[in-house]
Amino acid sequence: xxxxxxxxxxxxxxxxxxxVAAVPMNIAGSLTQAERGGMEVNPPGAAERxxxxxxxxxxxxxxxxxxxxxxxxPVLPAPHQVAVELWETTVxxxxxxxxxxxxxxxxxxxxTLLGFAIGTGLGIVLAVGIVHSKVMDMSVMPWAIVxxxxxxxxxxxxxxxxxxxxxxxxxxxxxVISAYLSFFPVVVGMVKGLRSPDRMQTDLMHTYNxxxxxxxxxxxxxxxLPYLFASLKVGIxxxxxxxxxxxxxxxxxxxLGARLLAGSYYGQxxxxxxxxxxxAILASVLVGIVSMTERNVLRKMGLxx
Amino acid sequence: xxxxxxxxxxxxxxxxxxxxxxxxxxAETRAAQIGVPVIFGITLLLMWELIVRGLNVPGxxxxxxxxxxxxxxKNGHILWQDFVQTILKGALSGYIIGCAAGFVAGIFAARSDxxxxxxxxxxxxxxxxxxxxxxxxxxxxxxxxWQSKAAVVTVMVFFPMLVNTVxxxxxPTAMQRDLMHTYAxxxxxxxxxxxxxxxxPFVFNGLKISTTLALIGxxxxxxxxxxxxxxxxxxxxxxxQLALDMVWAEIxxxxxxxxxxFGLVALVEKWVTFxxxxxxx
Numbered sequence: 001x002x003x004x005x006x007x008x009x010x011x012x013x014x015x016x017x018x019x020v021a022a023v024p025m026n027i028a029g030s031l032t033q034a035e036r037g038g039m040e041v042n043p044p045g046a047a048e049r050x051x052x053x054x055x056x057x058x059x060x061x062x063x064x065x066x067x068x069x070x071x072x073x074p075v076l077p078a079p080h081q082v083a084v085e086l087w088e089t090t091v092x093x094x095x096x097x098x099x100x101x102x103x104x105x106x107x108x109x110x111x112t113l114l115g116f117a118i119g120t121g122l123g124i125v126l127a128v129g130i131v132h133s134k135v136m137d138m139s140v141m142p143w144a145i146v147x148x149x150x151x152x153x154x155x156x157x158x159x160x161x162x163x164x165x166x167x168x169x170x171x172x173x174x175x176v177i178s179a180y181l182s183f184f185p186v187v188v189g190m191v192k193g194l195r196s197p198d199r200m201q202t203d204l205m206h207t208y209n210x211x212x213x214x215x216x217x218x219x220x221x222x223x224x225l226p227y228l229f230a231s232l233k234v235g236i237x238x239x240x241x242x243x244x245x246x247x248x249x250x251x252x253x254x255x256l257g258a259r260l261l262a263g264s265y266y267g268q269x270x271x272x273x274x275x276x277x278x279x280a281i282l283a284s285v286l287v288g289i290v291s292m293t294e295r296n297v298l299r300k301m302g303l304x305x
Numbered sequence: 306x307x308x309x310x311x312x313x314x315x316x317x318x319x320x321x322x323x324x325x326x327x328x329x330x331x332a333e334t335r336a337a338q339i340g341v342p343v344i345f346g347i348t349l350l351l352m353w354e355l356i357v358r359g360l361n362v363p364g365x366x367x368x369x370x371x372x373x374x375x376x377x378x379k380n381g382h383i384l385w386q387d388f389v390q391t392i393l394k395g396a397l398s399g400y401i402i403g404c405a406a407g408f409v410a411g412i413f414a415a416r417s418d419x420x421x422x423x424x425x426x427x428x429x430x431x432x433x434x435x436x437x438x439x440x441x442x443x444x445x446x447x448x449x450x451w452q453s454k455a456a457v458v459t460v461m462v463f464f465p466m467l468v469n470t471v472x473x474x475x476x477p478t479a480m481q482r483d484l485m486h487t488y489a490x491x492x493x494x495x496x497x498x499x500x501x502x503x504x505x506p507f508v509f510n511g512l513k514i515s516t517t518l519a520l521i522g523x524x525x526x527x528x529x530x531x532x533x534x535x536x537x538x539x540x541x542x543x544x545x546q547l548a549l550d551m552v553w554a555e556i557x558x559x560x561x562x563x564x565x566x567f568g569l570v571a572l573v574e575k576w577v578t579f580x581x582x583x584x585x586x
Binding site: 002003006007008009010011014075134135138139140141142143146148149150151153154155157158161162165166233237240241244245248256260261263264267269272273275276279280283284287 | 320323324326327332337338341342344345346365366367419420422423424426427430433434435437438439440441442444445446516517520521524525528529530536537540541544545547549552553555556559560563564566567568
């Protein structure tokens with residue numbers, strides 16, 4: 001309860017800063033429009049105002065301040081403009097419409113989920129191999145760790161174009177990018193998890209004369225789950241970023257990344273912000289689902305902390 | 306076909322060599338620890354080269370490593386300019402500003418229980434968001450040059466840094482705080498002598514996460530608009546011209562820069578947090 005109050009007040013402060021910041025950033029544009037509409041503006045003439053800072057303009061023209069929160073193409077849209085745009089493009093538009101954010105979010109989400117599934121599956125398989133084969137551990141693991149420090153997302157444009165030139169397009173190229181972004185965190189986390197049983201536990205399995213397979217299924221796999229879920233949370237967020245970035249280089253027509261790109265081409269700031277918030281909401285929902293699964297699974301298995 | 310067969314032979318040889326190196330007794334030596342991954346990497350490169358040549362894969366799909374190396378050597382000047390523009394100007398300045406801001410904000414947030422309760426969930430939430438998406442907005446605000454890239458990087462690294470600093474400053478136990486109290490240490494003294502040193506492992510964790518984020522931010526932001534120099538710009542234009550050897554050369558630069566950056570931070574970490582169990586190994 002106390003935390004909720006604290007969170008709410010932090011959010012309120014952020015919103016307040018946002019509204020205040022929108023005034024100096026948008027005021028020049030608002031004044032130009034207001035002057036055209038016949039409003040008394042100080043100083044008159046857009047050229048006169050060019051070198052005056054936003055704060056001074058706002059102080060000289062307090063009557064124009066409300067206008068800065070209602071512009072059509074503001075430099076910084078006010079929070080309620082973004083909220084209205086989000087509402088209009090999700091609830092009021094038909095889902096099949098090209099202008100519906102739900103449609104675009106689904107395009108991105110489907111690539112994210114497919115890629116995440118592929119990346120996680122391959123990551124788990126490789127981790128099992130690494131844990132059971134010393135030579136694989138020694139040869140692959142250092143590269144998996146190093147690969148976390150390099151911006152592999154730089155490969156994204158090339159993957160899209162190369163796959164396109166050999167005839168693969170649509171959801172697959174984006175899913176490939178999502179897959180390799182979620183792949184390495186899962187490998188590293190899963191290897192750590194499969195190694196987490198301590199000496200005492202493996203010795204116990206040994207005294208039971210357990211085979212390598214049953215040690216894996218009954219001890220290693222269950223105890224790796226907390227580590228796996230931690231990686232999955234990182235992985236799904238990375239997958240979403242991968243799918244969004246994967247939509248940029250080819251100028252894709254659908255998807256949240258395409259909305260961002262189109263918005264930046266045409267100066268539709270409200271559209272950019274609403275796509276950004278849609279991506280943020282999507283990310284938090286995905287991470288939330290993984291966390292909820294984590295809590296339920298770990299509780300059922302008696303691993304909850 | 307001969308080349309493909311040669312690739313398979315090389316794979317078998319490399320794997321066999323690694324198998325002998327990974328035996329008990331040998332595997333623990335330092336030479337084997339370094340040798341095995343290096344041999345594995347070289348094997349992969351040789352196979353890549355031989356298979357691409359053997360199957361006549363066109364260069365617009367996958368250039369062989371030798372072509373990438375040639376492009377790297379031939380365009381050294383361009384690659385250096387891109388490196389300066391994207392890494393030194395964009396990523397590094399944003400990294401320094403963002404990490405410093407996150408660190409200072411973290412110190413302030415940790416001093417008040419109310420702020421910590423409020424900021425931590427918001428910070429954690431923000432750290433998981435696709436912040437790269439702010440790139441088009443920031444490019445619009447700060448122009449096409451490196452300033453907008455630095456701004457994207459600043460926003461990207463701020464929250465991981467904030468969250469880690471706050472988590473680190475919560476590290477000292479009540480016992481340790483009481484000890485500082487019995488020494489009659491003031492707020493500033495106990496911050497400097499107890500809280501900050503104790504927070505360092507977490508702070509460096511944030512700094513290390515941020516190195517990768519900084520490069521990602523700087524490169525991806527260039528996809529939304531940049532001057533005619535920079536790694537992201539070069540990658541997207543070279544992809545358009547199907548000059549994939551150049552793209553791979555840029556990726557090599559990105560990989561080298563990323564691991565060097567990370568290694569540098571890890572080195573400083575080793576020097577600063579020498580007392581921590583994970584460093585004493």
